[in-house]
Amino acid sequence: MTVDTATAQRQVLEAADALFYERGVQAVGMDAIRTASGVSLKRLYQLFSSKDELIEAYLKHRDELWNTMLAEHVDAAGEPRERILAAFDFLNDWFQQPDYRGCAFINSFGELGTVSPRVAELANEHKADFQRRLTELTEAAGAPDPARLAEYLILLSEGAITRSAISRSAEPAERAREAAGLLLDALLPS
Amino acid sequence: MTVDTATAQRQVLEAADALFYERGVQAVGMDAIRTASGVSLKRLYQLFSSKDELIEAYLKHRDELWNTMLAEHVDAAGEPRERILAAFDFLNDWFQQPDYRGCAFINSFGELGTVSPRVAELANEHKADFQRRLTELTEAAGAPDPARLAEYLILLSEGAITRSAISRSAEPAERAREAAGLLLDALLPS
DNA sequence: CAGAGCGGAGAACGAGCGTTCTCCCTCGAT
DNA sequence: ATCGAGGGAGAACGCTCGTTCTCCGCTCTG
Structure with a gap:
């Protein structure tokens, strides 16, 4: 199921927000964000070009x-x-x-x-x-x-x-x- | 040069204190503490049996x-x-x-x-x-x-x-x- | 002098990281 | 029907981590 860019970006951001806030930014890997947001790793890096940018x-x-x-x-x-x-x-x-x-x-x-x-x-x-x-x-x-x-x-x-x-x-x-x-x-x- | 246990413990603790405080506990590896304290890795683990204990x-x-x-x-x-x-x-x-x-x-x-x-x-x-x-x-x-x-x-x-x-x-x-x-x-x- | 044991240096190991790459499937245009 | 672009799943890469292991030289006892 593919969604448009804006929706995917929001999904990723919401997943990252919850995980980063709960466990701290260093303890959360990109893979955990990928799993929580349901987006592929490739797409994730299209939406946010690095972890720093996501932070x-x-x-x-x-x-x-x-x-x-x-x-x-x-x-x-x-x-x-x-x-x-x-x-x-x-x-x-x-x-x-x-x-x-x-x-x-x-x-x-x-x-x-x-x-x-x-x-x-x-x-x-x-x-x-x-x-x-x-x-x-x-x-x-x-x-x-x-x-x-x-x-x-x-x-x-x-x-x-x-x-x-x-x-x-x-x-x-x-x-x-x-x-x-x-x-x-x-x-x-x- | 070997020193007694209490001195070595103090050296390790001082090195860990400075590094942990400056960079945060997760960002500092045991190897950095070993280098800064001048103690061997084996001895370090004799003095503090894990990183958690050192923290x-x-x-x-x-x-x-x-x-x-x-x-x-x-x-x-x-x-x-x-x-x-x-x-x-x-x-x-x-x-x-x-x-x-x-x-x-x-x-x-x-x-x-x-x-x-x-x-x-x-x-x-x-x-x-x-x-x-x-x-x-x-x-x-x-x-x-x-x-x-x-x-x-x-x-x-x-x-x-x-x-x-x-x-x-x-x-x-x-x-x-x-x-x-x-x-x-x-x-x-x- | 011989041998045993301790400590130092750092290699090794298994796991996890951020990031990239490969493979395959789907789908729309011609 | 065929081709090609794009995305999903996840393997792969190079690195670093915490922790353990190996090797070697020193020193102290008989």
Whole structure:
């Protein structure tokens, strides 16, 4: 059964995404992706010319998904302060997923950061993007120093992401939300 | 030139520590450790009967070093509040090191967490130990809810650790310290 | 001095990796 | 009906890995 290029590409990417995220990029062979996606090895290499390219596509895919889900949570909230806290509700939802394994970018960076400048760059861009979005929210909430407050909130988020992965509990999201609330109380004009 | 067992063990562990931390545990082969430590492959396998065992020794070694350095910073401070903030000064010092690459436990967990229960366990213990130490400090400072405050501080620490690694900057330590100060202001009795 | 045992250097082994190649079947155009 | 392009299955290639084995020279005891 042959399918068109776009469909095959999506199948491969979805299989790679699940495997890379679960086991780490180095531990997953191209053959495992081939088996999971049901595509022949020849076709796989037509769609993605190397494993490095597939890793890059995987990270870009994660980035898009993450931004979409974050935006959905934020846009569902109304007041500026609630929009900021919605980011932590998003984390809470994310941590609940049974296959939650931390941040794909942090994990990939830990594996390949020294040896793959591209992965290091993508991780850095992903986090910088998050910082930009948070800064927009703190600006909208009238923070006197939006960038600084956003950085505080990022630290809480990143901490919750790794801590939740290692302790296998979604609780850090709630604690991070509480701490964020305290910081907003201290730094937002009442 | 033959050396006694304890010395050889230390040499191997130091070589493994440097290589594992820099490149990740999976990317480093036993042969690279053998070359770096100057020990024969036969002897290496007498000292550590498998790579898994060496990885475990590496993580335990990192844990000891980390606890020692943290304790030194904390003990150099006087007042309870200063002792808490000293943890963030420790992070700042750590991040300055040119070979800083994030937390060995987070990185190893990202690489092997799904496949090696032992690594997952060691990472979890390491973080739980940090939590215990921080809770002692928040108790001594008279926090009404020491465990909760300690959790907030851990989130800031973990966030600073990963953010500093990815952005290649020590600045997150300073921001984390500032945010910690705000939380202490809000939650410690004046 | 003879012989036994230990350690060093590195070859060897079986497995798995990323990537390419071969073979064969299918299918559409002439 | 015939030819040819393209894709599927998977063998093959060259490499690296973790681990074991072989060989050889050294040293310590009688």
